[in-house]
Amino acid sequence: MAQQSIGFIGAGNMATSLAGGMVAKGIRPARIWMSDPSRDRLEEVSQLHRVHVSTENRDVAGRVDVLVLAVKPQMMQAVCEDLRDLIADRQPLVISIAAGVTVANLRSWLGETPIVRCMPNTPSLVQAGATGLYAAEGVSDEQKAMAKEILGSVGLTFWFAEEKELDAVTAVSGSGPAYFFLLMESLIEAAKAQGLDPATARQMVLQTAWGAAQLAIASEAGPDVLRQQVTSPGGTTAAALNVFEEAGFREQVQAAVAAARERSEELAG
Ligand SMILES: NC(=O)C1=CN([C@@H]2O[C@H](COP(=O)(O)OP(=O)(O)OC[C@H]3O[C@@H](n4cnc5c(N)ncnc54)[C@H](OP(=O)(O)O)[C@@H]3O)[C@@H](O)[C@H]2O)C=CC1
Numbered sequence: 001m002a003q004q005s006i007g008f009i010g011a012g013n014m015a016t017s018l019a020g021g022m023v024a025k026g027i028r029p030a031r032i033w034m035s036d037p038s039r040d041r042l043e044e045v046s047q048l049h050r051v052h053v054s055t056e057n058r059d060v061a062g063r064v065d066v067l068v069l070a071v072k073p074q075m076m077q078a079v080c081e082d083l084r085d086l087i088a089d090r091q092p093l094v095i096s097i098a099a100g101v102t103v104a105n106l107r108s109w110l111g112e113t114p115i116v117r118c119m120p121n122t123p124s125l126v127q128a129g130a131t132g133l134y135a136a137e138g139v140s141d142e143q144k145a146m147a148k149e150i151l152g153s154v155g156l157t158f159w160f161a162e163e164k165e166l167d168a169v170t171a172v173s174g175s176g177p178a179y180f181f182l183l184m185e186s187l188i189e190a191a192k193a194q195g196l197d198p199a200t201a202r203q204m205v206l207q208t209a210w211g212a213a214q215l216a217i218a219s220e221a222g223p224d225v226l227r228q229q230v231t232s233p234g235g236t237t238a239a240a241l242n243v244f245e246e247a248g249f250r251e252q253v254q255a256a257v258a259a260a261r262e263r264s265e266e267l268a269g
């Protein structure tokens with residue numbers, strides 16, 4: 001990977017997942033900077049990943065080649081406007097990971113600079129991320145390659161030609177890990193309710209989730225076929241799946257993803 005320095009504005013869950021994943025992948029921590037108002041948080045991140053930290057966003061934005069904006073969407077305007085003069089001078093590649101915040105929003109707050117919007121997810125921490133990317137007009141091929149290299153160091157990357165598509169990406173892969181974690185939580189609770197001890201319940205559920213994902217990735221067959229292979233006619237799986245189907249599980253997933261997409265659109269303001 002090239003030797004550009006990378007700065008994160010905001011050292012929250014997603015930024016630390018990305019930075020931690022990048023360091024674990026072999027990117028030198030000395031190339032990574034992070035800023036956040038919380039000294040405690042920065043101390044924790046620097047202990048864990050050995051990256052440079054600062055409580056001053058301008059200190060980070062003034063020294064890096066690639067600036068990753070990783071604050072909550074609601075904070076983005078104030079954060080960008082504070083950096084506007086530095087951005088005008090330095091013209092770094094800006095990568096925003098914020099849900100819903102559009103290139104038009106970012107341009108109006110930051111001024112002219114190359115902008116890539118992306119939607120990563122927290123499994124990036126273990127190099128198992130999935131990131132959707134969209135390059136605004138004016139981003140060079142070299143800058144696109146740089147963005148792909150950074151996000152690609154922590155998982156799979158997918159380019160989208162239309163910015164609007166990122167709302168669907170947010171609802172599917174951005175928020176998606178939480179849907180699977182909810183299923184894991186619920187299955188652990190159910191296992192405990194059936195009398196398994198908590199530690200065993202947790203391990204068995206996580207191994208089952210990991211195994212199912214690995215099998216689905218490795219297999220040519222789709223998840224529908226793999227589901228059928230588990231489901232013996234008149235057996236236990238059929239009894240469980242009937243409960244899910246009767247409760248409208250599929251419709252609930254459709255509605256949940258539509259709600260996430262709608263929220264992503266609302267965040268654009
Ligand atoms: N979490 C996820 O799975 C994903 C999140 N995202 C996007 O990533 C962004 C961050 O989300 P997430 O990591 O979950 O949120 P967090 O709240 O965990 O992280 C945001 C961080 O920014 C800090 N912060 C607040 N104000 C400022 C400021 N003025 N300057 C610098 N840092 C500041 C916050 O500090 P404090 O807590 O003290 O306010 C917090 O540490 C969002 O825009 C979200 O849409 C995208 C994909 C997935």
Ligand SMILES: O=C(O)[C@@H]1CCC=N1
Nearest residue numbers: 098099170174175176
């Ligand atoms: O919940 C959120 O808004 C962010 C975006 C995708 C995942 N977390």
